[in-house]
Amino acid sequence: MATKKEIVSRLEGIRLFARCSKSDLKIVARHTETMRVDGGRQIVRQGDDGDALFVVLSGSATVDRDGTTVATLGPGDYFGELALLDPAPRAATVTATSDTELAVLGVRMFNVLLRELPPIGARLLADLASRVRESGSPDPT
Amino acid sequence: MLSALARLASSHHRRVLLGALVLVPVLAIFGGGVEEELSVGGFVVGGSESARGDEVLEDVFGAGTADWVAVLSLRDGFVRDDEIAAAGVEYTEAVAADPGVTEALSHWTLGEFLPNERSPLESLDGRHAVVAVSLAGDEDVQRATAERLEEFLEPTDLWTAAATGPSEISRQARERAERDLQRSELIAAPLTLIALLAVFRGLRPAVLPLAVAVFAVLGTFTVLTLLAQVTTVSVFALNLTTGLGLGLSIDYCLLMVARFREELARGRTVERAIAHTVQTAGRTVLYSGATVAASLTALLVFPVAYLRSFAYAGAAVVLVACSAAVVVLPALLSWLGERVGVRATEPATSFWGRQAQRVIRRPAWWAIGVALVLIVAGLPFLRLDASRIDDRVLPADNPARVATDQLREEFAFRNFNGLGVVALGADPADEDGLRELTSRILELDHVSRVDTPTGFYYESGLTGTPRAFNERFRNDAGVWVQVISSWEPDDPRTEELVRSLRDLESPFPGIELLVTGAPASVMDSVDAVQSRLPAALLIIAVITLLVLFLMTGSVVVPFKAVVLNVLSLTATFGALVWVFQDGNLSGLLDFTATGQVDVFTPILMFCIAFGLSMDYEVFLLSRIKEEYDITGDNDHAIVAGIGSTGRVVTAAAVLLAIVFLAIATSGVAVVKMFGVGLTIAVIVDAFLVRATLTPALMKMAGRANWWAPRPLRRFHLRWGLWENEPVALPEPADEPELARTTTETED
Numbered sequence: 001m002a003t004k005k006e007i008v009s010r011l012e013g014i015r016l017f018a019r020c021s022k023s024d025l026k027i028v029a030r031h032t033e034t035m036r037v038d039g040g041r042q043i044v045r046q047g048d049d050g051d052a053l054f055v056v057l058s059g060s061a062t063v064d065r066d067g068t069t070v071a072t073l074g075p076g077d078y079f080g081e082l083a084l085l086d087p088a089p090r091a092a093t094v095t096a097t098s099d100t101e102l103a104v105l106g107v108r109m110f111n112v113l114l115r116e117l118p119p120i121g122a123r124l125l126a127d128l129a130s131r132v133r134e135s136g137s138p139d140p141t
Numbered sequence: 142m143l144s145a146l147a148r149l150a151s152s153h154h155r156r157v158l159l160g161a162l163v164l165v166p167v168l169a170i171f172g173g174g175v176e177e178e179l180s181v182g183g184f185v186v187g188g189s190e191s192a193r194g195d196e197v198l199e200d201v202f203g204a205g206t207a208d209w210v211a212v213l214s215l216r217d218g219f220v221r222d223d224e225i226a227a228a229g230v231e232y233t234e235a236v237a238a239d240p241g242v243t244e245a246l247s248h249w250t251l252g253e254f255l256p257n258e259r260s261p262l263e264s265l266d267g268r269h270a271v272v273a274v275s276l277a278g279d280e281d282v283q284r285a286t287a288e289r290l291e292e293f294l295e296p297t298d299l300w301t302a303a304a305t306g307p308s309e310i311s312r313q314a315r316e317r318a319e320r321d322l323q324r325s326e327l328i329a330a331p332l333t334l335i336a337l338l339a340v341f342r343g344l345r346p347a348v349l350p351l352a353v354a355v356f357a358v359l360g361t362f363t364v365l366t367l368l369a370q371v372t373t374v375s376v377f378a379l380n381l382t383t384g385l386g387l388g389l390s391i392d393y394c395l396l397m398v399a400r401f402r403e404e405l406a407r408g409r410t411v412e413r414a415i416a417h418t419v420q421t422a423g424r425t426v427l428y429s430g431a432t433v434a435a436s437l438t439a440l441l442v443f444p445v446a447y448l449r450s451f452a453y454a455g456a457a458v459v460l461v462a463c464s465a466a467v468v469v470l471p472a473l474l475s476w477l478g479e480r481v482g483v484r485a486t487e488p489a490t491s492f493w494g495r496q497a498q499r500v501i502r503r504p505a506w507w508a509i510g511v512a513l514v515l516i517v518a519g520l521p522f523l524r525l526d527a528s529r530i531d532d533r534v535l536p537a538d539n540p541a542r543v544a545t546d547q548l549r550e551e552f553a554f555r556n557f558n559g560l561g562v563v564a565l566g567a568d569p570a571d572e573d574g575l576r577e578l579t580s581r582i583l584e585l586d587h588v589s590r591v592d593t594p595t596g597f598y599y600e601s602g603l604t605g606t607p608r609a610f611n612e613r614f615r616n617d618a619g620v621w622v623q624v625i626s627s628w629e630p631d632d633p634r635t636e637e638l639v640r641s642l643r644d645l646e647s648p649f650p651g652i653e654l655l656v657t658g659a660p661a662s663v664m665d666s667v668d669a670v671q672s673r674l675p676a677a678l679l680i681i682a683v684i685t686l687l688v689l690f691l692m693t694g695s696v697v698v699p700f701k702a703v704v705l706n707v708l709s710l711t712a713t714f715g716a717l718v719w720v721f722q723d724g725n726l727s728g729l730l731d732f733t734a735t736g737q738v739d740v741f742t743p744i745l746m747f748c749i750a751f752g753l754s755m756d757y758e759v760f761l762l763s764r765i766k767e768e769y770d771i772t773g774d775n776d777h778a779i780v781a782g783i784g785s786t787g788r789v790v791t792a793a794a795v796l797l798a799i800v801f802l803a804i805a806t807s808g809v810a811v812v813k814m815f816g817v818g819l820t821i822a823v824i825v826d827a828f829l830v831r832a833t834l835t836p837a838l839m840k841m842a843g844r845a846n847w848w849a850p851r852p853l854r855r856f857h858l859r860w861g862l863w864e865n866e867p868v869a870l871p872e873p874a875d876e877p878e879l880a881r882t883t884t885e886t887e888d
Contacts, residue, residue, distance in 0.1 A: 035868075042871050106868055108770045112770045116854065
């Protein structure tokens, strides 16, 4: 089992939390659960309600929309935020392609932290803008 | 922790239920005989002047106040007739021979009286006599003695007899209250069951609160049984246990079942619905329980075993009910699954959701209007005159009440409530000191007579001849005198006299004077409660503020919660003063108003009402906060929170009101007050405070509801009471279950 201290040190390397202070990360770690998923297991399914944000700590996953793989995710990538920001069914299915470890933030705490820790919101906006600019497809999920 | 409990309930519900089934008879065995272990007393203020004085009177002088009084009404003849006098002496000696009797006095044993001299123990018409009996030991021992003395109430050829006195009144009140409570349970049980069926909409869910209540009550009985081995626990703690136990069980079950049904209606599996229910509603139950249990421990500041017992029972019943609600109830829900019913109510369109919308359209109107009603209802509380119970708590036809009325009409009643001034260690031969003490007492206002070792001294200047009886006022260990007030024991002027006596300078160098007697003891009780009440209330307020801050992260909402609780309870107590102290509606409710309110009963009521009221507040706040956290929309959060919990709160209040109204049918005035007061409390709180004032004030405060200084906000984020929502992966569709591990982190 990962201790909070270990989670904090692993979150430090994640892009979404890059602008957070150590104290911010302790707060994020307080509300984050870790989850291990076997390779081949679905993490989110297209059409389901979104209830969490996932951050890939290790391993890899693919993003499939209507049966077509549209992206591959690795350590540091995160997904699921759009369904929380704009409540709507998941737009894609994410499947672990190898044994994968995830940090999970539920919808309630995601919204609370977005309000209380501005660096997370700012990073999220920057990433969204970047993705819009790059692909015109803001979020695969 | 909660996610582990949820997993336990889902995966091993049969084992949990089996464990529960084994535990119930064990608790029944350990806790079933609790009543035998508890004390009927516990009202004496430990270490108070009156308590110390009483102890000296009993232990050193073998005397004391008249705890048990037999009123003998002659069939024929007069008290001073020879034949009657001989029988009277024999009767008095027989009573005095009981091992529990310290002293028995009657007209016949006081010594010779002149034909024109009035004896205090003979009626004005000479046709009734009393035997005034001091009993040894604490209230429990005295009650047992009073039971034995019943044999002396058999009618004879010469007289009929009836008993009164504090011990007898307390015994009669207790017995009558027990009978009435059994009757009220017979009335309330079927009505409550029907209401539970209506509220829970089905037989299976309707029995869930009863299952939790069984645990709460039996578990608390076991705790009290154990505690009684090491300290005094009042038998009245059982009333708190059953009242609060049933109330909280209904509250917790309503909340958990409503959430479980809601989760099922969202299409979640039973397992996920249990997980969400335990981690949301279960968390709310624990926060509420923690607040109420911690707050009730504030009663430990009172130096009165009776009140401390409420702290033990209150904290125990809340903790056991909470535990049953998050362990046994989820297992039951898991076992029942969808048989518990799948119902979804759109919060915004539910009755209470629409009510909340009405309120937030005109919040100021609602806030001012309802607050004014509550403040006006609470105004009589300012006139509260706290005292202790007397015979008038009993119905007018109760034998002890009839006997006391006889004392009032046929005798000089105040003679039976003399004040003792005890000088332990004073030289019994110090005639000068005694004379000085007597003269200082006679100089005080409101003194009718002083009985001393050297005779009887009257306010008028007359002096009564000393008799053998007067020797009871001294022995080698010291002296004491008895002071008879010019006024009845509950008259404020008698209270003034007690204070004047306590201000007297002792004429015996280095010897402290202890003032005791029934009126002094009442004053000590009232003073002990009143002097420590601010500290108790402060502790309760601080604990409430702290827990609510840890729950909400706001410094505004907890203050609002405390203010609303105070407003709600003040209105209840105001109504009680208006009815039970002032005597309004006494005809309708069939009781005798004394112009005073028992000092201890409102505290018992406060504990229960505060517990329930805080429960409702936490239910509402928790749901409103959850909605606000997700949406950041204050108005939406208020409507959704009240829309989804309003029914729970009002249904719980109605169910409890049925139970409390049944209790209010009791013939004992304090029990009636308890029932009426709690009915008002839950109805006012659920319908007026939570459904109108809470949304109105939260609307007016807007985003400020959730304000806290930044350091405190961050503290709350890091250390506050949070529970992460359960997140589960999609169930594999047409493929075998793959190994999956959900890992909780640890510090």
